[in-house]
Amino acid sequence: MHFHGMYQIPFLEALKDEPPAPIISGYIGECLAGYDVRFMCEMQQPGERHYYTLPSGYVHWNIDDIKCLFRFPIDDALEQIADVIADEKKNSVSGPWFQKLRFLTMWVRQNHFTYFQSMLSDYWRGVATPYVNRAYASFSLSLPRAVLDDRVLLIEMMRRYYPRVMNIAGTYAPDPAILTGRYLLKRRAAKMMPPAWVSRLLPEFAATNNIKTDITSLRACVKKATLPIQERAARLAEWIDMQQIEKTYAEATAGNIDAVRRLQSVQVLAYRLGD
Numbered sequence: 001m002h003f004h005g006m007y008q009i010p011f012l013e014a015l016k017d018e019p020p021a022p023i024i025s026g027y028i029g030e031c032l033a034g035y036d037v038r039f040m041c042e043m044q045q046p047g048e049r050h051y052y053t054l055p056s057g058y059v060h061w062n063i064d065d066i067k068c069l070f071r072f073p074i075d076d077a078l079e080q081i082a083d084v085i086a087d088e089k090k091n092s093v094s095g096p097w098f099q100k101l102r103f104l105t106m107w108v109r110q111n112h113f114t115y116f117q118s119m120l121s122d123y124w125r126g127v128a129t130p131y132v133n134r135a136y137a138s139f140s141l142s143l144p145r146a147v148l149d150d151r152v153l154l155i156e157m158m159r160r161y162y163p164r165v166m167n168i169a170g171t172y173a174p175d176p177a178i179l180t181g182r183y184l185l186k187r188r189a190a191k192m193m194p195p196a197w198v199s200r201l202l203p204e205f206a207a208t209n210n211i212k213t214d215i216t217s218l219r220a221c222v223k224k225a226t227l228p229i230q231e232r233a234a235r236l237a238e239w240i241d242m243q244q245i246e247k248t249y250a251e252a253t254a255g256n257i258d259a260v261r262r263l264q265s266v267q268v269l270a271y272r273l274g275d
Contacts, residue, residue: 012124014165022126032140034148040101041145044089049082053104060258060265069240098145169204214260219253226263228270235273236266 015023043055052059067074085104092103121127147153155177158166166178176183190198190205199206218225233242245266251259 008120010168011165012121014168015125020125022128023121023124024128032137033151033154034143034145035151035154036102036105037098037145037148038150040105041098044101044104046097050085051078051082053085053108060261065262069244071239071241098148099141102141215252215255215257218260218263222253223249226267228274229263229266232270232273236270239269239273240266 012023039055044050044053051063056062061069063078088104088107089100092107093100118127118129143153155166159178163178167176167180167183169176175187186202187205190202193201195206223230229236229245236242236245245263248259248262248266252263
């Protein structure tokens with residue numbers, strides 16, 4: 001169940017007939033639920049030097065590519081980043097190794113994301129924000145890995161208290177967390193139907209996932225889909241090799257989702273250069 005981003009909206013819509021009450025933001029997609037524990041422990045090893053805080057699936061440009069992208073040496077900047085990450089892991093908090101790593105996620109990824117979660121929920125129903133409650137945060141951060149890996153506690157809570165929501169398939173998981181007989185029959189029927197029939201009769205099994213949507217959108221608009229890269233190409237050219245960007249466009253429109261992500265990171269730089 002991947003409840004964040006704009007595709008969180010179906011979750012909010014599912015609550016429209018429930019009794020009025022604010023949404024508690026804390027155990028929905030945030031690192032207090034433990035989504036980061038396994039992959040952070042697999043990636044970050046004590047004593048190893050890292051230039052990223054998250055695993056490769058979150059990384060837009062690898063080290064060799066980003067060195068080629070910039071028009072000037074960035075080795076010193078990369079080493080400064082590695083120093084900051086090492087210091088954060090060593091000095092951020094006392095406790096087991098997996099707890100130290102969780103603060104890396106809170107520091108670099110969740111810092112602004114929790115605000116977005118609350119803002120979106122508040123637009124629908126009003127929101128409570130227990131992640132600013134010290135007792136709640138201390139309890140969540142003190143939990144052992146056994147209930148945090150793969151969001152075990154989160155899923156069990158949702159199964160127990162929100163079974164109707166858990167019947168909804170996620171954008172990353174191929175199936176809902178709770179598999180009902182009705183769902184399994186519909187899934188079997190969808191596999192036996194021609195694709196054109198599935199889109200008409202069982203559209204939930206025909207929906208493209210978010211990766212395909214990103215590629216389709218880019219193909220439809222190409223460079224217009226990545227504003228303001230083209231509008232600020234002259235400024236960008238002072239920093240990066242624009243021939244690399246053209247190559248990345250070609251890879252992205254050919255269906256490479258990693259290339260799409262690389263373009264999105266360049267968009268961020270383009271926006272900052274316009275400040």
